Amino acid sequence: MTDGARTATRTGSRPVEAATHCPYCALQCGMVLRATGDGVEVAARDFPTNRGGLCQKGWTAADLLDHPDRLTTPLLRDRPGGELRPATWDEALDRVAAGVREVQHRHGPDAVAVFGGGGLTNEKAYALGRFARVTLRTRHIDYNGRWCMSSAAAAGNRAFGIDRGLPFPLADLGRADTLLLVGANPAETMPPLMRHVTGLRERGGRLIVVDPRATATVRQADLHLQPLPGTDLAVANALLHIALTEGWLDRAYVAERTTGFDEVRRTVAGYWPAEVERLSGVPVADLYATARALATVDRAVVLTARGAEQHAKGVDTVTAFINLALALGLPGRPGSGYGCLTGQGNGQGGREHGQKADQLPGYRRIDDPAAREHVAGVWGVDPDTLPGPGVPAYQLLDALGTPSGARALLVFGSNPVVSAPRAARVESRLRALDLLVVADFVRSETAELADVVLPVAQWAEEDGTMTNLEGRVLRRRALREPPAGVRTELEILAALAERLSGGGTPLPADPREVFAELGRASAGGPADYAGITWDRIDADTGVFWPCPDRDGPDTPRLFADRFPTPDGRARFHAVTHRPAAEPVCADYPLHFTTGRVLAQYQSGAQTRRVAALRRAAPGGFVELHPDLAARIGVTEGAPVRVVSRRGELRAPARLSTAIRPDTVFAPFHWPGAQRANSVTNDALDPVSGMPEFKICAVRVEAA
Numbered sequence: 001m002t003d004g005a006r007t008a009t010r011t012g013s014r015p016v017e018a019a020t021h022c023p024y025c026a027l028q029c030g031m032v033l034r035a036t037g038d039g040v041e042v043a044a045r046d047f048p049t050n051r052g053g054l055c056q057k058g059w060t061a062a063d064l065l066d067h068p069d070r071l072t073t074p075l076l077r078d079r080p081g082g083e084l085r086p087a088t089w090d091e092a093l094d095r096v097a098a099g100v101r102e103v104q105h106r107h108g109p110d111a112v113a114v115f116g117g118g119g120l121t122n123e124k125a126y127a128l129g130r131f132a133r134v135t136l137r138t139r140h141i142d143y144n145g146r147w148c149m150s151s152a153a154a155a156g157n158r159a160f161g162i163d164r165g166l167p168f169p170l171a172d173l174g175r176a177d178t179l180l181l182v183g184a185n186p187a188e189t190m191p192p193l194m195r196h197v198t199g200l201r202e203r204g205g206r207l208i209v210v211d212p213r214a215t216a217t218v219r220q221a222d223l224h225l226q227p228l229p230g231t232d233l234a235v236a237n238a239l240l241h242i243a244l245t246e247g248w249l250d251r252a253y254v255a256e257r258t259t260g261f262d263e264v265r266r267t268v269a270g271y272w273p274a275e276v277e278r279l280s281g282v283p284v285a286d287l288y289a290t291a292r293a294l295a296t297v298d299r300a301v302v303l304t305a306r307g308a309e310q311h312a313k314g315v316d317t318v319t320a321f322i323n324l325a326l327a328l329g330l331p332g333r334p335g336s337g338y339g340c341l342t343g344q345g346n347g348q349g350g351r352e353h354g355q356k357a358d359q360l361p362g363y364r365r366i367d368d369p370a371a372r373e374h375v376a377g378v379w380g381v382d383p384d385t386l387p388g389p390g391v392p393a394y395q396l397l398d399a400l401g402t403p404s405g406a407r408a409l410l411v412f413g414s415n416p417v418v419s420a421p422r423a424a425r426v427e428s429r430l431r432a433l434d435l436l437v438v439a440d441f442v443r444s445e446t447a448e449l450a451d452v453v454l455p456v457a458q459w460a461e462e463d464g465t466m467t468n469l470e471g472r473v474l475r476r477r478a479l480r481e482p483p484a485g486v487r488t489e490l491e492i493l494a495a496l497a498e499r500l501s502g503g504g505t506p507l508p509a510d511p512r513e514v515f516a517e518l519g520r521a522s523a524g525g526p527a528d529y530a531g532i533t534w535d536r537i538d539a540d541t542g543v544f545w546p547c548p549d550r551d552g553p554d555t556p557r558l559f560a561d562r563f564p565t566p567d568g569r570a571r572f573h574a575v576t577h578r579p580a581a582e583p584v585c586a587d588y589p590l591h592f593t594t595g596r597v598l599a600q601y602q603s604g605a606q607t608r609r610v611a612a613l614r615r616a617a618p619g620g621f622v623e624l625h626p627d628l629a630a631r632i633g634v635t636e637g638a639p640v641r642v643v644s645r646r647g648e649l650r651a652p653a654r655l656s657t658a659i660r661p662d663t664v665f666a667p668f669h670w671p672g673a674q675r676a677n678s679v680t681n682d683a684l685d686p687v688s689g690m691p692e693f694k695i696c697a698v699r700v701e702a703a
Contacts, residue, residue, distance in 0.1 A: 018479040019045060021466060022058040023119070023459035024601050026165070026342035027190040028468035029058055033460055033479040040065055040460060040479060048541055049170050049468060050192035056599055056613065062460065063610045069442045071455035072485040084443075084453060089487070089495075092452055096410075097499035099435035099451070100136070103408040109137040109387070113396055113406035117413025118145035118343075118350035121464030121476060122529075123514040124489045125346070126361055126521070127507060128412055129354020134379050134504045135497045139387035140406050143355040144414040145347050146393035147421075150688035151314030152304060152340035153351065158315075158573060159322045160331070160558075161565035162526050163363065164471040164545070165348050166339040167331070167558035174199030175335035177297035180290065181209045182232060182321060183307020183694075184341050187216035188598040193341075194220070206293050210235060211307060212593060213623075213665060214658035223289060229593045229663060229695040231280035232308045234577040236320035238276035239291045240327055241268045248295035250329025257563070258326050260572035267574040268323075279577070281660070295328050299335035306343060307595070310693040312683040316575035323572055331570065332559035342469040344602060349467030352527040353518060357390035361518060362525020371525070378521040380505040392689025394421060394682055401432025408435035412489055417445040418603035419668070421691040422646045423677035439489055444605040445671045456489055457482035464511045465537065470556075472542040473532050490514060523548065526564065580695045581683030582645070584662075588697035590628070591663040592642060594676045604669035620651040620674030623665040624700060629655050632701060639703035642666065644696050647678035650703050664700055668693075 022029040030047025031054060033040055040062040046052045064070070074092035075084040087095075103111045114132040116125060125143075132141040153163040160167070173179060173196040186193040197207055197220070209221040210232060218224045227235055243249055244265065254261050273284040294300045302325045308317050318340065325331055325338035342348050353361040364371035366389050376383040390396065397420060399405025409430070420426040430436055430449050438450040447453045461482040466474050482488070487495075494509035508514050512534055523530035531547040531554070547554040562568035584591060599616035601607045608614060622640050634640055640653045642664060649666060650673040659665055668676040681696040 018477045020460065020477045020479070021474050022054065022345070023061055024057050024345055025190045026345055026347045026469040027193055028345060028466055028474055029054055029192055031058060031061075033062065035479060049470070051195050053192035053195055055191040056616065057601055057607060060610045060612050063612070064606055065458055065460055067442070067609055069609055070483070071441055071443065071453065072483050073455060075453040077451045084450075092454060093492075093495050093499060096435075096437050096452055096496060100408060100500060103434055104136075107407055110140050111406055112136050112138050112408045112410070113140035113400070114138070115393070115396070115409060115411045115414055115416065116141070116143035116350070116355040118143060118148060118347040119345045120350055120413045120489065121346065121462070121466055121511070122349040122353060122473070122518060123464045123511040124412070125350045125355050126353040126518045127490055127493050127514055129361065130379060131493045131497055131507060133354070133386050134381055135500050135507070137385065137387055139357070139390040140396055141355060141390055142357045142393040142396050143350060144393065144416070144419060145344065145351045145355070146689055147310070147419065147691060147693065148306065148343045148347050149309075149340070149351060150392070151309040151311070151685055151690045152318050154315045154688040155318035155322055156340070159319065159326070159571050160563050162558065164558060165342040166470045168334070168337055168339065168470070169556050170196055170470050172335050172337070173197060173301060174203070176200055176205055176299045176301045178206045178208065178293045178300040180294060180300070180302045181207070181217065182302070182304045183211060183309065184209070184303060184305035185211065185215040185217045185595065186341065187220060189343070189596050190341070191598070208290050208293060212660055212663055216598070223286060223293070225282045225286055225290065226660065227280040227282050228660070229591050230311060230580040231577065233313060233317040233320045233575060234271060234276045234279050235282055235287070236317070236324055237268045237271035237575075237577065238273050238287050239294070240264070240320075240324045241271045242273060242288055242291040243295050243324070243327060244268065246291070246295070248291065249327050253329030254327060257332070258570045258572055259567070261327070263574040264323050264327075264572045267576060294324070299333065300328065300330055301336060302330065302338045303341055305341040307694060309340070310690060311695065312581045312685050312690075312692040313578055314685045314690045315687040319573050319575045323575070326570055326572060334557065337559070346466040348469060348471060349465070349473070352467065353522065357392055357396070360521075362522030362529070363527035364525045374524065375521050378517065381503055385503070392684070394684060394689065394691050397426045397429055398682070400429040407433060408437075409433055410437045410439075411446060412439045415444040415446045415603035415605050417449065418605070418671050418675060419677065421677055421680040421693055422682040423675055424647045425682070439492060440605070441486075442605055442609065444603070454492055455486045456492070457486055462488050462511070465515060465534070467545070468542075471544050473529065473537060473545060474542045475534060475537045581692050582681050582695075582697045584697045588644065588699050590698050590700060592644065592679055592696050592698040593663060593665050593694050594668045594680060595665065597667045597669070600667065600669035602669070604671075608669065617669075620649070620667055620670040620676065621654040622649070622651050622700065623654045623656050623659050625657060625659050625661040626655045627661045628664070628700070629653060634702050641701050641703045642679055642698050643701070644679040644681070644698045646681070649674055649676055649678050664698065
């Protein structure tokens with residue numbers, strides 16, 4: 001089945017087959033859903049990103065559609081500490097509207113906050129931003145993508161003038177001669193991507209991975225750089241130092257297409273490979289081999305991911321790797337460039353159209369008067385009534401229930417009780433609210449704390465669009481209607497907007513109508529969707545933004561002739577290494593880092609309910625080196641405690657030489673005693689607001 005217009009087979013009015021995309025990671029693999037007598041069957045689809053492949057999560061994605069934990073009626077809590085009980089939709093929506101009015105009457109518009117999710121469709125992400133700014137008139141909106149892509153986005157914006165995770169199609173990876181993956185483990189987080197890497201290696205290309213752990217991706221690599229967590233920036237500066245001293249720079253490219261290199265040259269001159277080896281643990285010989293592999297081939301790609309980005313210096317770390325790519329003349333050349341691997345499904349589109357605290361649709365800045373005037377015109381409101389910038393996600397959550405923070409919170413598509421850094425503190429802030437409303441399709445750990453829970457449709461029950469890690473806008477197509485008693489987020493927002501009468505044009509509930517409005521609102525912005533229609537997406541394998549003209553081309557590759565900066569040049573920025581926000585000490589002598597495992601996803605609220613995935617990964621664990629285990633008297637499978645200044649987790653030990661002896665690792669998918677984010681640090685990057693998930697100081701002991 002193609003991705004063209006004939007993408008749904010129907011019997012009568014109900015489709016029996018629909019071409020859509022996986023609901024999990026940003027690869028957004030193409031798949032076909034078929035209605036059967038027993039439920040819904042998943043089949044792979046030959047789509048450019050996954051080329052007919054799916055991971056275990058994709059194959060089992062339909063298992064949740066009729067899961068016994070599925071919510072099919074709103075739930076209300078009549079009093080603090082009381083039990084959630086079933087309620088009618090009118091009762092639930094009236095309770096939300098009344099609670100919002102009361103809080104805003106007592107404390108002002110900003111006393112109500114909205115927290116979104118990167119996995120929402122473009123239409124829902126756009127509607128959520130509009131609902132916050134027009135209906136609620138609050139500046140307090142942000143989303144869980146702040147903890148995923150914000151550092152790479154900020155670095156891309158200041159270097160290139162735009163943030164699109166991959167500024168080239170994914171297929172370009174297979175054309176490269178060298179691929180450098182920094183803090184990325186796609187063999188477990190997005191396995192079908194490795195088909196492109198296999199193509200590279202079959203052509204004789206080299207894969208080099210920078211990671212503190214010897215992951216499944218590392219096992220396929222030609223070279224593994226295993227730095228101390230938090231030292232990636234120093235490694236990047238050392239690689240550029242080597243390229244400088246060896247004469248491997250693309251001097252013509254630097255002179256003609258960039259600005260600011262002289263300061264970077266002076267800065268990296270101090271990053272002698274021997275000194276960086278002492279700092280990071282990466283051997284000098286490996287640093288030279290990596291620089292040579294990138295600089296002496298025709299085509300090379302540098303990709304970063306969460307391992308490099310989830311730090312209090314994440315923006316500067318990504319910037320250092322962008323500096324390296326620019327100095328070698330990579331961006332804008334087919335088969336070459338810099339990019340970042342967006343993590344969650346629609347993490348790209350979710351951040352483009354108004355969920356971020358400082359943005360309006362089309363990736364416009366909310367403090368730009370021209371942007372405010374344009375978007376307010378589409379929304380039918382006075383620009384002066386739009387609120388100003390809010391605060392990033394962690395600051396928003398950390399202030400909940402305090403005199404300076406919001407007193408009510410509406411959560412759509414997120415589970416911060418498990419996913420937030422310093423999660424026990426965030427949980428306590430959620431409990432301090434006057435009103436917590438959660439829209440979800442299961443009783444997640446966050447929903448369990450809510451005053452109102454609103455059951456929402458799942459991915460196979462709604463139409464809309466998603467934007468994958470390439471900037472390719474895709475169509476999500478419904479196979480069936482939601483169960484009786486379940487509504488879509490668009491229907492919920494439209495109903496609340498009507499009750500709250502925030503002004504402006506009515507908020508539509510039809511996703512096609514919302515997408516058309518999104519196109520008008522984004523027109524002229526960096527992420528311009530004005531030329532994209534559902535029909536145009538259906539006629540091809542998606543449409544790459546920017547696409548300003550319905551009759552004009554889209555943009556699979558950026559930067560071919562110029563960068564979207566005022567002078568058309570990319571910007572170098574000098575950056576220097578600095579230690580982690582929390583150094584190790586006698587009481588907390590080990591480094592702690594987190595990540596994902598193959599069979600689970602994000603906070604696990606979905607995947608922990610799928611039997612096959614639960615069998616594959618039934619619970620959390622603490623990975624530690626055998627030498628460390630011997631020192632503390634721990635054997636394989638024995639319970640251990642990981643303790644930081646913020647909290648602790650308890651899980652079985654998993655002994656492995658894949659981890660450094662000075663570092664321990666835990667996946668972050670589980671709640672309760674195994675909650676890894678009870679331990680993580682809430683230190684923030686000053687530019688992006690990204691928390692330092694990837695390193696903090698801990699001690700480990702037998703439980």
